Amino acid sequence: MRIYLPLQIALLATVGLAVAAIGQSSPPAAQAERVRTDATPPERALTPCEEAILDNPCPSEEASRTLQRGLLERRETRRRLMELPPAQRPKPPDNGGMGWRLPDAEYWLRLPFGMGDIPGDWSSLPGVRFVNTQVDGVRDVRLCIRGDYDLWLLTDPLHEVTACIGVHRPSRRVWFVEIARTASGTWMPKRAKDPCYACHPSGPRIIRPLAKNGVDPATLAQLNRRMLSYGACGFGDSVDPATRGPARDDARCTGCHDGVDRGRLYAIHDRIAMFKTEREATMPPGD
Numbered sequence: 001m002r003i004y005l006p007l008q009i010a011l012l013a014t015v016g017l018a019v020a021a022i023g024q025s026s027p028p029a030a031q032a033e034r035v036r037t038d039a040t041p042p043e044r045a046l047t048p049c050e051e052a053i054l055d056n057p058c059p060s061e062e063a064s065r066t067l068q069r070g071l072l073e074r075r076e077t078r079r080r081l082m083e084l085p086p087a088q089r090p091k092p093p094d095n096g097g098m099g100w101r102l103p104d105a106e107y108w109l110r111l112p113f114g115m116g117d118i119p120g121d122w123s124s125l126p127g128v129r130f131v132n133t134q135v136d137g138v139r140d141v142r143l144c145i146r147g148d149y150d151l152w153l154l155t156d157p158l159h160e161v162t163a164c165i166g167v168h169r170p171s172r173r174v175w176f177v178e179i180a181r182t183a184s185g186t187w188m189p190k191r192a193k194d195p196c197y198a199c200h201p202s203g204p205r206i207i208r209p210l211a212k213n214g215v216d217p218a219t220l221a222q223l224n225r226r227m228l229s230y231g232a233c234g235f236g237d238s239v240d241p242a243t244r245g246p247a248r249d250d251a252r253c254t255g256c257h258d259g260v261d262r263g264r265l266y267a268i269h270d271r272i273a274m275f276k277t278e279r280e281a282t283m284p285p286g287d
């Protein structure tokens with residue numbers, strides 16, 4: 001696999017933490033012109049199960065009601081917490097970074113795309129807005145194609161997260177980075193609080209809105225199709241076997257989560273597996 005080492009690397013040291021601002025050469029206007037949407041998609045054909053998910057991305061009505069109740073409870077808890085004086089509000093959990101084998105600063109330096117490849121203005125990129133059903137909040141997911149790379153861009157204002165997942169289409173190798181804007185409007189990597197792999201065992205996660213209302217079905221299907229077409233993305237040697245834990249060998253799952261169609265599931269994925277089987281009730285498919 002080819003890895004383009006970022007050409008312009010500026011290392012800024014902030015409180016013992018190295019922040020890499022990579023490849024910020026092109027001004028936003030020039031970046032917008034480089035956005036292409038016609039690059040060839042990956043070649044893997046979808047399985048019948050995946051085609052069925054595209055036709056029907058929403059959870060069942062029963063699961064949607066449970067999820068909706070969960071969201072209302074979360075909102076009520078948040079409202080009560082906001083009534084407390086700021087010093088008494090519990091701090092959001094901080095797992096201290098992305099949890100890869102390498103410290104985040106080193107992982108950032110190995111990103112094969114530069115921060116300058118992430119466009120400044122996302123407004124003209126294809127995307128969807130929807131409510132996240134696990135942690136709540138209106139989110140926006142967009143796609144920017146840069147040569148061999150699909151850059152998936154996420155904005156989640158409620159959790160103050162802006163992030164990018166880059167998939168190298170020919171090899172299906174995946175990279176993750178949370179980002180923040182610099183004063184000059186370019187992007188730089190930002191320290192993350194959660195291990196990405198814990199919720200992204202296969203790479204990008206498809207979008208399953210609570211209800212079809214308000215989400216353009218054609219755009220949703222187009223983006224979900226592209227994400228599913230990667231199958232299980234590769235993480236190279238990024239994943240730390242110690243934090244990943246032992247493999248889960250549930251026979252109801254391993255037929256698809258085999259490391260080819262979908263990522264294999266490990267102990268680190270138990271929480272999200274529980275969400276998919278019990279609350280969203282979309283796994284195993286057709287159950």
Ligand code: HEC
Nearest residue numbers: 132152154163164165176177178192194195196199204205
């Ligand atoms: C608690 C689970 C969870 C964690 C932890 C998590 N994600 Fe996600 N992420 C999701 C889900 C679920 C989606 C799909 C959209 C949705 O439903 O909100 C998503 C979507 C995304 C997207 C948009 C493309 C896509 O996959 O749909 C990006 C970019 C992203 N996440 C980046 C990250 C990065 C970077 C990290 C680690 C710093 C991370 N995520 C950690 C659950 C998580």
Ligand code: HEC
Nearest residue numbers: 049201202206252253256262263272273276282283284285
């Ligand atoms: C018939 C194939 C199939 C089987 C069997 C299956 N899955 Fe999946 N799984 C998928 C597909 C396709 C997706 C992507 C769509 C989605 O996120 O809902 C997925 C997504 C997931 C995800 C989100 C992370 C990812 O890979 O994108 C989790 C977690 C998950 N499945 C858990 C399970 C568990 C736990 C079981 C067994 C109880 C199971 N699955 C059985 C096909 C399957």
